Amino acid sequence: MTASLSAPGSSVMGRSAWLEPWLATLPAPSGPLEAVQVRGRRALREQPLPSSRQEDWRFTDLSLLQQLQQAPGAGDAAAAASAAALPPPAPGALRLVLDGRSDPLAGVTLPEGLQALNPLEIGQGLGHTLAATGCEQHWPVELNHAAAGTLLALRVTARHSVRLELVSAAGAGLLPLRLLLVLEEKAELEVNQLLLAPGPGAISLVLEAHLARSARLHHGLVALGHPEAALLGHLALEQEPESSANLTAVSAGWGLARLEPRVLQVDGQAVTTLRGLQVVDGRQIADTHSHVRFNGPEGQLDQLHKVVAAGQGRSVFNGAVRVPREAQRTNAAQLSRSLLLSDRARIDTKPELEIVADDVKCAHGATVSSLQTDELFYLQSRGIGADQAAQLLQRAFCEEVLRVLPAVARAWCPLEALQRQDGLA
Amino acid sequence: MIRSDAPVLLEIRDLQARVEDKAILKGVNLTVRAGEIHAVMGRNGSGKSTLSKVLAGHPAYTVTGGSVTYRGDNLLELDPEQRARIGVFLGFQYPVEIPGVSNLEFLRVATNARRGEKGEEELDTFAFEDLVRERLKVVQMDPAFLERSVNEGFSGGEKKRNEILQMALLEPVVAILDETDSGLDIDALRIVAGGVNQLAGPDNATLLITHYQRLLDAITPDYVHVMAAGRILRTGGKELALELEQRGYDWVDEELAALEAAGDRTPVEVG
Numbered sequence: 001m002t003a004s005l006s007a008p009g010s011s012v013m014g015r016s017a018w019l020e021p022w023l024a025t026l027p028a029p030s031g032p033l034e035a036v037q038v039r040g041r042r043a044l045r046e047q048p049l050p051s052s053r054q055e056d057w058r059f060t061d062l063s064l065l066q067q068l069q070q071a072p073g074a075g076d077a078a079a080a081a082s083a084a085a086l087p088p089p090a091p092g093a094l095r096l097v098l099d100g101r102s103d104p105l106a107g108v109t110l111p112e113g114l115q116a117l118n119p120l121e122i123g124q125g126l127g128h129t130l131a132a133t134g135c136e137q138h139w140p141v142e143l144n145h146a147a148a149g150t151l152l153a154l155r156v157t158a159r160h161s162v163r164l165e166l167v168s169a170a171g172a173g174l175l176p177l178r179l180l181l182v183l184e185e186k187a188e189l190e191v192n193q194l195l196l197a198p199g200p201g202a203i204s205l206v207l208e209a210h211l212a213r214s215a216r217l218h219h220g221l222v223a224l225g226h227p228e229a230a231l232l233g234h235l236a237l238e239q240e241p242e243s244s245a246n247l248t249a250v251s252a253g254w255g256l257a258r259l260e261p262r263v264l265q266v267d268g269q270a271v272t273t274l275r276g277l278q279v280v281d282g283r284q285i286a287d288t289h290s291h292v293r294f295n296g297p298e299g300q301l302d303q304l305h306k307v308v309a310a311g312q313g314r315s316v317f318n319g320a321v322r323v324p325r326e327a328q329r330t331n332a333a334q335l336s337r338s339l340l341l342s343d344r345a346r347i348d349t350k351p352e353l354e355i356v357a358d359d360v361k362c363a364h365g366a367t368v369s370s371l372q373t374d375e376l377f378y379l380q381s382r383g384i385g386a387d388q389a390a391q392l393l394q395r396a397f398c399e400e401v402l403r404v405l406p407a408v409a410r411a412w413c414p415l416e417a418l419q420r421q422d423g424l425a
Numbered sequence: 426m427i428r429s430d431a432p433v434l435l436e437i438r439d440l441q442a443r444v445e446d447k448a449i450l451k452g453v454n455l456t457v458r459a460g461e462i463h464a465v466m467g468r469n470g471s472g473k474s475t476l477s478k479v480l481a482g483h484p485a486y487t488v489t490g491g492s493v494t495y496r497g498d499n500l501l502e503l504d505p506e507q508r509a510r511i512g513v514f515l516g517f518q519y520p521v522e523i524p525g526v527s528n529l530e531f532l533r534v535a536t537n538a539r540r541g542e543k544g545e546e547e548l549d550t551f552a553f554e555d556l557v558r559e560r561l562k563v564v565q566m567d568p569a570f571l572e573r574s575v576n577e578g579f580s581g582g583e584k585k586r587n588e589i590l591q592m593a594l595l596e597p598v599v600a601i602l603d604e605t606d607s608g609l610d611i612d613a614l615r616i617v618a619g620g621v622n623q624l625a626g627p628d629n630a631t632l633l634i635t636h637y638q639r640l641l642d643a644i645t646p647d648y649v650h651v652m653a654a655g656r657i658l659r660t661g662g663k664e665l666a667l668e669l670e671q672r673g674y675d676w677v678d679e680e681l682a683a684l685e686a687a688g689d690r691t692p693v694e695v696g
Contacts, residue, residue, distance in 0.1 A: 379523075
């Protein structure tokens with residue numbers, strides 16, 4: 001399985017190799033997502049698989065998905081154990097386990113300010129943000145459409161503040177996760193989401209969130225995978241003016257981790273903060289394609305994407321920022337920083353700024369470096385061994401992203417897990 | 426404090442070193458005994474800082490000849506971290522900023538590495554905090570600096586104080602302070618020099634590398650060495666530093682030319 005990752009640039013496998021048999025394992029469309037399932041399965045049959053001939057998929061090898069021979073949501077003991085081993089929820093936080101099969105709200109009393117959306121609201125809201133951010137027909141989204149049988153659809157009511165913890169652990173097969181979050185005016189939501197894949201498997205995450213005026217969302221994603229596991233994630237946001245969104249995503253250990261944060265500031269005047277940290281080792285691939293569009297004036301974006309690449313790991317970052325004519329006085333900054341720990345690791349980083357408005361500030365930058373000799377020597381000259389010094393410096397590099405994770409996500413010790421899983425020095 | 430029967434801590438013999446293809450040290454000789462304070466002075470490019478980095482084991486420098494023994498053992502075969510653990514300390518001219526590494530954690534890891542070598546118990550977080558708060562007094566540092574990243578955003582004076590704080594925690598046997606006075610205003614110089622004086626004792630030794638006499642007003646050296654062209658040209662008492670201050674370094678060039686013409690590489694003792 002891993003060997004198939006060694007052919008970057010080759011065309012991905014043909015659809016017939018696994019897709020039809022996999023689609024055949026899916027239960028007949030039913031439930032609140034019936035229409036979505038029908039749509040997704042049709043799309044998968046009609047759309048070609050992403051191929052390395054497409055610019056957006058040039059370096060992304062989907063071979064790992066060939067293993068999806070089992071029914072969605074099939075869990076195993078290792079996955080259950082890894083979820084059970086977590087520290088207890090933070091005080092005041094509601095923890096929900098998303099296993100792709102059962103209703104995550106069954107038997108749960110929702111705190112004040114948090115409501116489940118009714119079928120009518122789901123019908124109106126589901127897919128809206130995916131369409132608005134231009135990704136509803138993306139192949140990974142259609143994969144999720146085809147497979148997802150459950151949905152977590154929640155509303156945070158006006159002026160309320162809610163903390164959620166969402167935990168998912170993948171077993172064999174695909175674990176599809178579908179979320180729809182609606183934040184009313186001045187609502188505040190902190191979501192800490194943990195995705196685990198202790199063995200071979202795959203997770204497909206599609207999250208849509210709509211932030212009304214002055215709403216605040218803080219989403220911290222910690223995704224710890226396995227060299228034979230794949231993660232495909234779309235995080236789509238619509239922001240009304242004066243809202244604030246902070247998306248922080250940390251991933252490590254996945255054979256393939258592809259994350260696509262997509263943000264639309266529907267009328268500008270909102271604040272978006274994106275933080276990303278991806279760690280690759282062995283032959284792993286981490287691929288982030290972000291897309292932020294300002295459809296109005298005075299929007300703000302602060303984006304920092306960091307990568308630690310060891311072994312023969314490969315990291316791809318493509319950061320698209322769209323500033324049309326109506327988005328005057330946009331203030332956007334994007335920085336990509338990569339730490340290269342091996343001669344054989346590869347980093348591909350590309351800002352993609354499309355600026356039509358003439359009164360804007362849009363800064364971007366990219367750095368790729370290895371550990372600094374002077375920093376290593378300074379630590380060594382204080383008695384700290386070379387390996388420990390390197391580890392301290394790697395941790396320091398990651399810390400800039402990790403420190404913006406909410407406290408509870410930090411308590412999941414992502415960095416220790418990153419270093420343990422990836423065998424970083 | 427000179428005591429002829431004090432044990433030799435550092436013995437440098439005909440030390441030669443280069444960086445890339447450029448020879449910098451061309452035969453340095455120096456003996457440092459317990460209880461002594463040595464000052465090494467010289468122009469820019471004379472090899473002073475290279476000497477300090479070679480002693481600490483900087484990987485950019487290659488030793489091409491000579492020897493350095495530390496308490497009788499070959500220092501040059503040790504990694505930088507091993508040298509530090511056994512008591513060799515380099516105070517950096519330009520302390521490195523390391524964003525993301527907490528100063529407190531850095532100090533604790535370093536202190537425990539040294540303690541482990543000495544056979545002492547490692548300090549846990551709480552015990553270390555007690556120790557570090559006590560040692561902060563040596564350099565009159567605000568405890569808030571412990572919470573920041575190593576040297577990040579520190580002023581020049583704060584960085585040098587942080588160096589002396591590390592020295593206070595690591596309790597080195599031989600401390601090499603590379604231009605510790607550079608970039609310090611008078612108050613900071615007084616505090617840093619006061620710290621060095623407090624830490625100097627009969628069982629350790631200090632090697633001060635400096636351009637200027639002003640540091641030596643605050644820290645009285647037992648020996649002053651003048652470096653030029655990669656070797657120690659003259660050795661004397663503290664009055665040699667005063668002479669340098671008055672006469673500048675031009676005479677050093679003249680002496681160097683004369684000595685090189687005569688093929689002599691022996692340092693000149695004065696005083």
